[in-house]
Amino acid sequence: MKNLTLDNITAAAVDSFAGLPDARRRELVQVLVRHLHDYAREVRLSHAEWxxxxxxxxxxxxxxxxERSEFSLLSDVTGLSSQVDLLWSQAGATPGSNLGPFHAAGSPWRDNPADLIGDNAGTRVLLRSRVLDMQGQPLAGAEVDFWQNAADGLYWQQDPRQPTDNLRCRLRTAADGSFEIATIRPVPYQIPTDGPAYLELVQPAGRGSWRPAHYHLIVSMPGHRTLVTEVFDAEDTYLERDAVFGVREALVGRYADEHDPAAAQRLGLPGPTVPVMRMDFRLAQA
Amino acid sequence: MKNLTLDNITAAAVDSFAGLPDARRRELVQVLVRHLHDYAREVRLSHAEWxxxxxxxxxxxxxxxxERSEFSLLSDVTGLSSQVDLLWSQAGATPGSNLGPFHAAGSPWRDNPADLIGDNAGTRVLLRSRVLDMQGQPLAGAEVDFWQNAADGLYWQQDPRQPTDNLRCRLRTAADGSFEIATIRPVPYQIPTDGPAYLELVQPAGRGSWRPAHYHLIVSMPGHRTLVTEVFDAEDTYLERDAVFGVREALVGRYADEHDPAAAQRLGLPGPTVPVMRMDFRLAQA
Structure with missing residues (x-):
């Protein structure tokens, strides 16, 4: 177009993508272009600001x-990631929560129950869970992809002192939908504070950099919606001010001492009890 | 917040930036976060799409x-850059147009009139302009930052065969607000076609990669709004389908042969005439 003005520029830009052959991609691009233009006009974006x-x-x-996605972090600290997670959380199913920047494909498969403790320092605990459908029926053979941080607050990718694949695994649920992971209690940690997401947005706003301690899980089963979620610790200091908006009440669990001498022995604990976090996951149908 | 839901996540994310001390920055960030969330909700953005x-x-x-800003190109091909340019174009003043990715600070100062032809191949022409205020009064001593591509379609930064600073300069307008640049007629060129902006957005939409030939100028004068703009060639093939939405009718000029034996001699042209593009620039008050 030769005579572009403020009155026709947005329509011209949106129309310019009308030729995208995939209807969904066309919608995603055209609506985004409209929002970008609306944003610029609404705030009267200056050249210096642009x-x-x-x-x-x-x-x-x-x-x-x-290994380090600052774009993903930016999405997290602006709540966009959580918006997407919540958009796809079905009522009655376990809500989704942040994937975070430390998921990596190819986690090693382990037998269920799994023991990830190895040489890790920290409080030894059990995560005891079941994967269920919306009717509460167990889902046997569901895939669980699990990862968490170590006692120093870091994921293995961030920390050369940790062995490869430390504190992560994939496993399948048993016939009763259950799985168990012996691990250490995760600890709160800071989002990366050396990049523009923190230094230029989060910190100037007076927001904290901490995330409450959590497990990460992706639970998937054919015929069901894949669940990307987190499990939080009810006793955590940062539960009310997660830097990335990940906490939902249904995802907050509490460690309780359970009488289980066999498990205590397996975990190398002195007493007959083990601290257990119980959290079930309910998957919506696809 | 502990119980984030689809109903409160956007407000929580917007509110989280309430502590940004600079009011304008707070507005820019908060409105952007709202648009991002609205976008995700409007298109029901999936995790795979995210x-x-x-x-x-x-x-x-x-x-x-x-040297190569693909983000800037992305802003250009989505019309966002032009939206900003037009937002700040005041009625009666020369409209703004794309800064483009090839502006670099520190262009060498030249006397006015300037001759940038050097060893460049191409059609030798003159750009004869005046810088005026909104009342049509000449602005003496205005700064003009000028750059264009060479006969091969490339800017000097893109092309190691061109000397440093080829076909760019800064100069000041004379007492009557005039400036003159002897140069070569710029040629149409393609936006970078090896990056995601073109390969994943522009090309799949069936849009072209070409920009009509143009000069780039930044005209600035204390007390006046700085003008970032372009001047286009009325005879250009791509005038109606500029890949980056830069063309405005007021910025289209036509080369006309002017009788000027002295200039013809300076430019090494055989006849008594020189092809001249005349284009004045009118600056709004700051």
Whole structure:
């Protein structure tokens, strides 16, 4: 178009993507372009602000690596990730929560029950769970992809002192839908504080950098909606101020001492009791 | 917040930036967060789509360098840059147009009139302009930052065969507000076609990659709004389908042969005439 004005620029930009052959992709792009234009107009974005925004995105790109996604962190600290998680959480099913930047494909398979403790320092605990359908029936053979941080607050990818694949595994639920993971109690940790997401947005807003301690899980089963979620610790200091908006009440569990001398022995604990977090996962149908 | 739901997540995310001390920055961030959330909800963004979008942004970051801003290109091909340009174009003043990715600070100062032809191949022409205020009065000593591509379609930063600073300069307008640049007629060129902005958005939409030939200028004068704009060639093939929405009718000029034996001699042209593009720039008050 030769005579673009403020009155026709948004329509021209949206229309320019009308040729995208995939209808869904076309919708995603066209609605995004409209929102971008509406945003610029609503705030009357100046050139200096536009350049500052581009500079910010460059810095986000510069610090990102295949192992560290600052874009993902940006999505997390703006609540966008949680918005998507909640959009796809069906009433009655376990709600979704942040995937986070530390999930990596190819986690090693373990037998169920699994023991991930190894040489890790920290409080030895059990996660005892069941995977259920919406009617409460057990889902046998569901895949569970599990990862968490170590006692120093770091995931194995962040910490060369940890062995490869430390504190992560995949396993399948038993015939009664159950799985058990012997592990250490995760600890609160900070989101990366050396990048633009924290330094230029979160910190200037006076927000904290801490996330309450949590397990990460992806639970999947054919015919059901894959659940990406987290399990939080009811006693955590940061439960009310998670830097990435991940906490939902249904995902908060409490460790309780259970009488289980066999498990205590397996975990190398002195007494007849073991601290157990019980949290079941209910999957919506696909 | 402990119990985040689809009903409160957007408000929680917006509120989390209430502590940004600078009011304007707070507005920019909070309105953007709201639009991002509204977008995700409006299109019901899936996790796979969200991950695909993050992957796209990673690829945009990966191909970007200090000399090549794929984020800027993305802003251009979605019309966002033009939206900002038009937002700040005041009625009666020369409209703004794309800064583009090839502006770099520190262009060498030249005397006015300037001759940038050097060893460049191409059609030798003159750009004869005046910088005026809104009342049509000349603005003497206004700063003009000028850059364009060479006969091969490339800017000097893209092309190691061109000398440093080829076809760019800064100069000041004369007492009558005039400036003159002897140069070569710019040629149409393609936006970068090896990055995600083109390969994943523009090309799949069946849009072209070409920009009509143009000069880039930034005209600035204390007390006046800085004008970032372009000047287009009325005879250009791509005037109606600029890949980045830069064309406005007021910025389209036509080369006309002017009788000027002295200038013809300076430019090394055989006849008594010189092809001249005349385009004045009218600056709004700050």
């Amino acid at each position: 350049r500052a925004a581009l500079g910010f995105l460059h810095r986000v790109g510069d610090i990102s690596t295949p | 991950r695909a979008a993050l992957g796209f942004l990673h690829r945009v970051g990966d191909i970007s360098t200090p």
